[in-house]
Amino acid sequence: MEKGYFISVEGLDGSGKTTQIMRMENFFKERGEPVYITREPGGTPLAEKIRKIILDKDSGNVYPLTEFFLYLACRAQHTQEIIMPKLNEGVNVISDRYADSSVAYQGEGRELSRTLVMDFNKAATKGTVPDLTVFIDIEPETAISRIEKMDKFKDRLEDQSIEFYRKVRNGYTELLKIFPDRFKRVDGNRSVEMVWEDIRNELLNLFTRRSRSNEV
Secondary structure, three states, rough: OOOOEEEEEEEOOOOOOOHHHHHHHHHHHHOOEEEEEEEOOOOOOHHHHHHHHHHHHHHHHHHHHHHHHHHHHHHHHHHHHHHHHHHHHOOOEEEEOOOHHHHHHHHHHHOOOHHHHHHHHHHHHHHOOOOOOEEEEEEEHHHHHHHOOOOOOOOOOOOOOOHHHHHHHHHHHHHHHHOOOEEEEEEEEOOOHHHHHHHHHHHHHHHHHHHHHHHH
């Protein structure tokens, strides 16, 4: 049985990930292919409990390394309980955030060592890497503006300064240079339809690459 595709979707808060993930899910279903939607932090009963701690403003002054270790605990459980088994069953998995988020948010945003973050990510995920990572890129000012307009209580990570979001975006930009084959930028400042068209093309390119690989 051929393994399923593993796709992660990254971006600043307010970038429109949820909307595009719904379209991606429908895309797979229309092709008659099994698809599973999940998220980080979270995705499993244990990881969802840790998620509440991470995002709760009442958690107090959470130190960067503490925050990162909490994400790692979620990621290890998520990968081994959900992602790896699903992929081995031939199910396509789409995750709202994955290991790259920690490189951008904890590595760049919290100023932890990028090497440390990437090494620990590798251990937590057992080397599991998405086949495709879609980075929906928006300006930090746009992210904050969209978050402010959301009719909901802001969690601990959403309630950050413009400087923090600029650092995070820089972190994602660096990942584009490090992993150009799987990390694909999509301009999220445009209409939902235009963003989706680019993502759809990246999905089709992914299918083409695997097809060519199987022919060799």
